[in-house]
Amino acid sequence: MSDGAGNRGGIGLRNTQDLVCGLFFMAVGALGMWVGRDYPMGSPVRLGTGVFPRILCWGMLITGFAILLKGLFTAGESMGKVAWRPVILISVAATAFALAIDPLGLVVAMLVMIIPAGFAGHEFYPKEFTIFTVILVVIGVALFIWGLGMPIKTFPWS
């Protein structure tokens, strides 16, 4: 983080963890309020759909605001670097599995999941990875299709 503008000695703006967290909680609270603006409140005897969500959204807004204030006026930790490589590759892997499993079957879904996930670590050894992939696919098919009899296709054409 660069030294922030303003004259708080830069302390406040280094506390990005609290700043972002406060803003995030407030955003969730505000979104909840806005989406739920038409939820009926009912009567005290018969509380409507909107009562509990409103209580919770106010809770989010207030705690979010408090965290934001804390972030502005006290020292704290910065957000730290996001490890984009594993975050993106693991997300891609799980998403690919989700999209492939119904139309293309288990084997293809496993492959499109295993390959990006395999590159998510710090090291990659082609031979080890190939053997591992074959073993995992065999285990997957044996356990879930032959063993548990899950109603999934094995191959795209089966």
Next chain:
Amino acid sequence: MELSQLASNLALGFGVALTLQNLFWCFMGAVIGTAVGVLPGLGPVATMALLLPVTYYLPPEGALIMLAGIYYGAQYGGSTTAILVNLPGESSSVVTCLDGYQMARQGRAGPALAIAAIGSFFAGTVATLLIAVAAPPLTALAQSFGPADYCSLMVFGLVTAIVMASGSVIKAVGMIFFGLLLGIVGTDVNTGNLRYDFGVGILFDGINFVPIAMGVFGINEIMANLTNEERRDVLSSRIAGLMPTWADIKESSGAILRGTALGSLLGILPGGGALLASFAAYSLEKKVSKTPEKFGTGIIQGVAGPESANNAAAQTSFIPMLTLGIPSNAVMAMMVGGMMIHGIIPGPQVMTDKPGLFWGMIASMWVGNAMLIIFNLPMVGVWVKMLTVPYRLLSVAILFFCCIGVYSVNNSAEEVLLITGFGLLGYFLIKMGCEPAPMLLGFILGPMMETYLRRAMLLSRGDPYVFLQRPLSLGFLIAAAILLVIIVLPNVRKVREQAFVEE
């Protein structure tokens, strides 16, 4: 509580727990638990989330016995890694590293492992008995609760969870609100109105427990663990002389007793559990020791105390869940999830309606502990071998089991997409310094709390003072308020911070 009744309850329980089938599930749970306990970077919460879909295929007794086994099994396994590799296999074994690894370096890995196991077994036995003794009166008490009392009890539980959470207090509050909010997504059961569905079909019935738990704990952990370089120096020397000497046992017996007592107590409190218990036990041992300066150099009490405490707490944390139906930590939230998969609503009625399940599960905990002490020590070699599987491969396998596991619950590919979303959410929440455990508690309690709130208001004809007029409800609210005030006081905050940063 009459002794004969206790005996007949336990007899009923052992009758269930000792059937061949349930022995098998208990064994499976304990072994899987030990394995994930040994492996750093895969915790009991994620594993239970992973196996929830599988338990769908089991009878309810077998499912819950296995899930319980994973939790206390992990406490045994975690100590193995802590002692041999100086890595906490489980977060609750962090303090075991301090003296356990030093003992191993002095060639005393055997006694350290043995004392950890013996302490855990003793603590497990006491805790099992404690559950058996405490459950019936607490259940009877719970049956006199009205909706207002339940609502206030949940407030109290959530406030305690905030106090016990290891990070920032105010962030834990926010996470609970967030969890409660996520919990009420979907159709409002009381009015049939849709809430926060964003027009997305899979949200009409609410967010399922499995994808949220697996995303926030499974996927998120994979992402976080892959960030760190791997470094595992497994102690290569052979473990000689497994058996502790008589002197070892004598030295650690006090620590085991104190750890068991402290752990049992901390486990019952909402938000407490194995992690807090082991930290507290280590500080306690240091305080009562005549040679506190020797801690950290391989002193056996430093292993015996925390290891007994974490196992005791792991088990007594079942008490509020079993008797009141209120989960006190993320693992118990998983257990509630496991019960709901089988259509069992957790609460005081479980003991009266399904005594076999209730007592069977309690008895199985002792059976599981006995199995663990028998097979764990001889199998240390196998566990150590397992540590040589590199995480870059393990992570892929875990990811696969997460995906297929979520898919198998409803054969729904959309729910697999949800775990990606919740994994990312969990990752960024941790980046913001927020612990996900309180969120999961809120998620489970959200719908329950709303229902009780509505019922209480209906019964009181719209008078909100009902929460202050019922003595039980008032008591819970006062206790919650006191806790909140205490936590804000600066010097208490300091102690709390210290308890978690015990070096």
